[in-house]
Amino acid sequence: MPPAQPDLPKVRLHVVTGKGGTGKTTVASALALAMARRGRRVLLAEVEGRQGISQTFDIAPLGHRETRILHDRTGGELWGLSVDAKESLREYLQKFYKVGRAMSVLDRFGAVDFATTIAPGVRDVLLIGKVYEAAGRRTGKAGAPVYDAVVLDAPPTGRVARFLNVNAEVADVARVGPIRTQADSITRMLRSHTTAVHIVTLLEEMPVQETVDAQAELRAVGLPVGAIVVNQLRGPMLSAKALKQVSSSRTARLATGVAKDLESVRVRVTNGLVEGLLDDARQHADRVALERDQDAILRDLGRLMVRLPLLPEGTDAGGITVLAEALADQGML
Amino acid sequence: MASRASTVPTLDLATLATDPATRIVVCCGSGGVGKTTTAAALGLWAAEHGRKVVVLTIDPARRLAQSLGLTELDNTPRPVAGIDTSAGGSLDAMMLDMKRTFDEVVEHHAPRDKAAQILANPFYQAVSSSFAGTQEYMAMEKLGQLRAQAERDGRWDLVVVDTPPSRSALDFLDAPKRLGSFLDGRFIRLLAAPARAGSRAGLKVFSVGVNVATSTMSKLLGGEMLRDVQTFVAALDTMFGGFRERADQTYALLKDPETAFVVVAAPERDALREASFFAGRLEEEGMPLAGLVVNRVQRVAAPSLSASRALAAAEQLGDAEEKSTTASTTQGLLRLHAALAETAARQEAVARRFAAGHPGIPSVEVPAAAQDIHDLEGLRAVGSALTGG
Numbered sequence: 176m177p178p179a180q181p182d183l184p185k186v187r188l189h190v191v192t193g194k195g196g197t198g199k200t201t202v203a204s205a206l207a208l209a210m211a212r213r214g215r216r217v218l219l220a221e222v223e224g225r226q227g228i229s230q231t232f233d234i235a236p237l238g239h240r241e242t243r244i245l246h247d248r249t250g251g252e253l254w255g256l257s258v259d260a261k262e263s264l265r266e267y268l269q270k271f272y273k274v275g276r277a278m279s280v281l282d283r284f285g286a287v288d289f290a291t292t293i294a295p296g297v298r299d300v301l302l303i304g305k306v307y308e309a310a311g312r313r314t315g316k317a318g319a320p321v322y323d324a325v326v327l328d329a330p331p332t333g334r335v336a337r338f339l340n341v342n343a344e345v346a347d348v349a350r351v352g353p354i355r356t357q358a359d360s361i362t363r364m365l366r367s368h369t370t371a372v373h374i375v376t377l378l379e380e381m382p383v384q385e386t387v388d389a390q391a392e393l394r395a396v397g398l399p400v401g402a403i404v405v406n407q408l409r410g411p412m413l414s415a416k417a418l419k420q421v422s423s424s425r426t427a428r429l430a431t432g433v434a435k436d437l438e439s440v441r442v443r444v445t446n447g448l449v450e451g452l453l454d455d456a457r458q459h460a461d462r463v464a465l466e467r468d469q470d471a472i473l474r475d476l477g478r479l480m481v482r483l484p485l486l487p488e489g490t491d492a493g494g495i496t497v498l499a500e501a502l503a504d505q506g507m508l
Numbered sequence: 509m510a511s512r513a514s515t516v517p518t519l520d521l522a523t524l525a526t527d528p529a530t531r532i533v534v535c536c537g538s539g540g541v542g543k544t545t546t547a548a549a550l551g552l553w554a555a556e557h558g559r560k561v562v563v564l565t566i567d568p569a570r571r572l573a574q575s576l577g578l579t580e581l582d583n584t585p586r587p588v589a590g591i592d593t594s595a596g597g598s599l600d601a602m603m604l605d606m607k608r609t610f611d612e613v614v615e616h617h618a619p620r621d622k623a624a625q626i627l628a629n630p631f632y633q634a635v636s637s638s639f640a641g642t643q644e645y646m647a648m649e650k651l652g653q654l655r656a657q658a659e660r661d662g663r664w665d666l667v668v669v670d671t672p673p674s675r676s677a678l679d680f681l682d683a684p685k686r687l688g689s690f691l692d693g694r695f696i697r698l699l700a701a702p703a704r705a706g707s708r709a710g711l712k713v714f715s716v717g718v719n720v721a722t723s724t725m726s727k728l729l730g731g732e733m734l735r736d737v738q739t740f741v742a743a744l745d746t747m748f749g750g751f752r753e754r755a756d757q758t759y760a761l762l763k764d765p766e767t768a769f770v771v772v773a774a775p776e777r778d779a780l781r782e783a784s785f786f787a788g789r790l791e792e793e794g795m796p797l798a799g800l801v802v803n804r805v806q807r808v809a810a811p812s813l814s815a816s817r818a819l820a821a822a823e824q825l826g827d828a829e830e831k832s833t834t835a836s837t838t839q840g841l842l843r844l845h846a847a848l849a850e851t852a853a854r855q856e857a858v859a860r861r862f863a864a865g866h867p868g869i870p871s872v873e874v875p876a877a878a879q880d881i882h883d884l885e886g887l888r889a890v891g892s893a894l895t896g897g
Contacts, residue, residue, distance in 0.1 A: 195539020196774065230778075268724070281724060296634070331539060333567065380880040381569045382540075412847060413840040420837055432834030433841060439832075440824040442813065451810025452841040459844055461878040487850065489777065 180479055181371040181399045183507060188310050188364065189326045189401070192335040192389065193375030194382040198406045200227035201490045202375045202483070203328040205498035207253055210508055212499065214249035215323040218309050220256040222302040223330060228255045231490060239263075241309070254322070256309070260291040263301040271353060296344030300358050303341055307361045332374065332385040336392035339365055339372070343396070371401025373507075376473065378405060378466040383473060390476055402507050403478045405470070407485040411463045413456060418463060421456040429453070481505045516863045519799030519870035521770070522895035525554040528665065530768055532655060532761070533798075536671040536680070537772035538782035542803040544568045545881050545890060546772050546874075547670040548576060548601070552884065553891030554666055555599035556592045562600040562654055564669040566647055571882035576601040583608045585654070590884050600664065606646040610636040613649060613754075631736035643672045644683035648758040655761060681762075681789065768798035773862075775802050775855035775873075780862045787866055799870035801894065802859055806852040807875045808845065815849035818842040872896065 189206055193199035200221070207219035218241060221228050229236045232244050237255045239262035244253045264287065265278050281287045290297050310325040330338045337344060342362040345354055364370060372393055376382040390400050411418065420429050430449050437444050473480060483501050486494040502508065524530055535547040544565050551563035562585045568578065576588050578601055585600035614632075615623050626632050636642060651669050658664040671680045726734050761767065769790055773783040783800060790797045822842035825835050832838075863871070874893040881890060891897075 196541060196779070227778075286724070380571070380882075384570065409847075412844045414836065417837040417840045421841075429834060429837065432832060433838045436825060436832055436835055436838035437821065439828065440821045442817065442821045445812050448810045448813060451808070452813075452845055454809040455848055456841050456844055458878040465879055487854070 181368055181401050183371060183401060183479070185369065186371045186401065187320070187322075187324050187369040188306070188371075189324065190329045190335075190339065190365075190370065190372040191326065191375060191404075192329045192332050192372060193404075193406075194333070194377075194385045195331045197375045197377050197382050198490075199331070199375040200225075200231060200328050201495070201498065202373070202404050202406060202502075203326050204228060204231045204490075205483075205495050206373075206502055206507065207324075207326040208245075208495055209499035209503045210324050210326075211245065211251040211253035212247050212249065213503070213508065214247070214251040216252045216254075216321070218254045218256060218322045218325045219244070219328070220258055220306050220309070220325060221328040222258045222306070223328075224257060224259070226257065227328060228257065231495065239305075256305075258302050258305045260298050260301045261287055263305045264290055267301065267304065267357075296341060296358075297354060299338050300341045300345055300354055300361065303339070303361050303365075304357055307364055310364070329372075332389040335372070335389060336396055336398070339393070339398055340396040366397045366399070368399070370399055372398055373401045373404055375404045375406050377407055378469045380465070380469065383469045386473065387476065390478075400476075400478055402481050403473050403476060404481045404483060404502075404507075405473065406483045408482050409485050412459060413463075417456070418460045421453055422460045426453055479506060481507050517799075517868065517870040518896065519770075519801070519872040520896070521550065521553075521798075521801075521872060522557075522897070524768055524798055525550060525559065525666070525895065526557050529766060531658070531666060531766040532651070532764075532768070533666070533668045534651075534671065534762070534767065534769050535669065535772055535801075536769060536786060538779050541772050541774045541779050542874075543772045544572065544670045545887070546770070546801055546803065546894070547668050548572065549881075549887040549890035550770070550894055551601070551666075551668040552588075552591070552599060552887045553895055554668070555588075555597040556595060556888075556891075558595035558597045559666045560598045560662075560664045561666045561668060562602070562658070562664045564602055564604060564647070564650055564654060564667065566604050566643065566670050566672045568603065568670075569880070569882070571880070573603065575883045575887070578603050583612075583650075588884075604643070604647055604650055606643045607637045609646040609650050610642065626740065629736060629740045631740045642683075644680040645755070647672055647680060648762075649754065652754065652758045652761060681793070763793065763795050765796055768796055770798050770801055772801045772803055775805050775859050777858055780858055784862060784865060787869060797869065799872065800862075802871055802873045804876040805859075805873040806848055806855055808848045808852055810845060811849075813845060813849075815846040815853070818846040818849070822846070 189203075191199050191203035191206065193202070204219060204227075207217045210217045219228055221237075226236050228244075232255070234244060234255070237257040239257065239259040241254045241256045244255045246252050268278065278287065281290075291301065292298060306325060306327050309322060310320075312321040313319065314321055329335050340362075341358045345358045374386050374389055376386040386403060390403075393400050413421070420426070430453060433452065434444050434449050437449070442448075481502060482505070483498050486497065488494060490498070525533070533547075533550060535543045535550070537543050544567070547565065548563055548568070551561045555561040563576070564585075565573070565576075565578070568576070573579070577586060583602065583605040585602040588599045588601050591597075591599045611627060614626050618626060647669065651667060654664065654667045658667060722734065762769075771783045771786050771790075773779040787797055787800070819842070822839045825831075825839050825842070828835070859871070859873075863869070872894060874890055877886065877889070879886075881887060
């Protein structure tokens with residue numbers, strides 16, 4: 176029996192992953208926006224320096240400083256952050272050792288490169304560490320949390336379990352010491368009921384397979400899977416009857432009927448027009464059947480399933496709002 | 509498409525893949541655009557047109573891997589069954605095992621006792637199996653090995669390589685140098701210094717800095733890790749220079765005119781933006797960009813009917829007082845056609861924008877298939893679209 180679904184309204188850290196090309200940045204952005212539009216103060220963070228957030232919201236590139244993206248009538252706010260491993264290291268050194276200035280020396284000797292790119296796992300601890308810090312930050316001593324929720328646009332499914340499983344990652348190299356302590360605290364938060372990892376997918380074989388694999392990997396390392404978000408749904412454009420008709424092996428009579436229908440509304444029935452329409456419809460029927468199978472595989476995962484429509488005009492600000500509302504309507508916040 | 513053909517030169521992959529002067533084809537692009545499929549399809553096509561091909565894949569989808577006979581990840585190229593060899597070609601395929609490739613590099617270059625020490629070192633094990641750049645580095649290392657073997661025993665005359673699913677398409681160009689220069693660099697030599705008697709004297713000038721650096725690192729990571737690193741570096745001493753050199757050699761290979769880069773993208777804004785960065789970077793580095801493959805392009809089978817006309821006709825049919833038995837199906841067909849035609853038009857607009865920003869980069873389109881590709885038949889269809897057949 177799968178572990179219980181995290182209680183989504185109580186989740187404070189939403190981690191969004193998915194196979195490359197499935198739109199995880201878009202979904203993370205929509206989720207953060209939906210919460211901000213409901214009066215919450217939300218931080219949306221990316222960790223791969225792709226500037227996906229700034230492109231989605233059409234704003235100037237984000238840096239390591241938290242920047243307000245929008246303020247909503249409800250009092251909600253959306254903040255953006257592109258976490259930089261070097262800056263995290265600097266903050267970290269300053270906070271725990273008051274040696275922020277040692278950075279230039281460390282940099283000169285290549286130690287910063289070592290820590291942020293080579294030392295296994297340390298980069299990830301630094302990246303998630305920043306997100307962890309923001310999620311737990313409070314105003315003053317024992318004050319209210321600064322952010323009501325944090326949404327992390329995480330690495331793709333192929334790498335996400337390793338990325339989040341920082342504890343095991345640094346275990347080989349840092350068995351003791353502050354990096355290890357930090358990794359332990361991060362792991363505690365990630366495994367708690369205040370975190371949910373959402374997986375974005377399309378109704379295609381490879382992304383669905385990766386979703387299934389990712390859920391198993393996440394579960395194996397004790398991380399709570401939240402919702403499965405099916406993105407860019409087109410849905411059947413033909414009725415069940417029409418799908419059946421075009422997929423049958425004998426379409427000659429249908430073709431004659433269609434040709435007559437077209438002539439009745441003065442569409443010039445050129446050579447190959449009807450055959451072309453039927454060819455496309457057959458391909459569409461194949462696709463619909465495939466999508467139905469994939470949908471069943473996802474349902475079997477036993478998670479909340481959220482379905483988002485394909486936005487024909489892409490994800491400009493208006494489109495993001497459409498997705499945000501769809502997420503809210505389907506119980507993701 | 510006719511409207512694009514006038515402005516955008518066509519990428520002629522048939523000529524490229526059959527030209528004996530082409531020895532390496534690198535398929536790159538952002539995640540999820542179909543790099544692996546493109547590499548496999550192009551390799552298969554070339555093999556069936558007389559080339560002796562080896563395809564190096566990094567992380568193929570399970571069913572695609574099975575169709576290539578890649579049931580086990582053993583780091584060795586194996587012949588693909590079911591190939592038409594009548595043109596005198598052959599096709600081998602392999603899946604990269606990065607840890608194993610790294611181990612082989614160590615075994616090959618270090619004396620036996622040192623090699624054993626290195627392989628057993630915890631720091632080495634961590635770097636070789638989890639460092640984010642290791643996969644890129646080892647992909648390039650493997651490419652170099654395959655190319656060298658091709659030269660040596662003539663088993664292959666064309667290496668087609670897929671690139672790792674990196675954070676960005678550029679990672680595989682940068683990561684090898686990063687790891688190479690690190691393993692060969694100043695910091696690791698400083699770390700190693702205490703383990704190497706005699707080199708201390710030369711370091712006196714830096715000693716203050718060294719102390720700050722190592723003591724901070726040691727605070728941060730724990731002393732144990734640094735000790736592991738130090739023993740690792742000491743054992744690796746015999747191989748120093750080798751890493752940098754190999755990375756440089758592979759880099760030079762990538763610049764050679766015998767190499768062709770094929771950038772793969774989906775007809776979407778983000779994927780094409782990434783392709784655009786990549787094209788620019790290749791140009792900067794003087795690496796030979798053959799062109800762009802625009803993958804999964806929506807085609808309409810009845811292009812003579814415009815989207816707007818189709819929608820209007822569907823509406824008219826709906827308004828008609830007397831409806832034929834097929835009327836509702838015809839309406840559906842017209843609406844579907846309109847939706848597909850609109851998607852096609854949007855994709856074309858995005859592709860046109862890319863072309864305008866990169867005049868002179870040839871491109872070829874591969875139509876979207878209704879299903880994922882996981883057999884040789886599917887790969888042949890893609891290969892034929894790639895080569896304009």
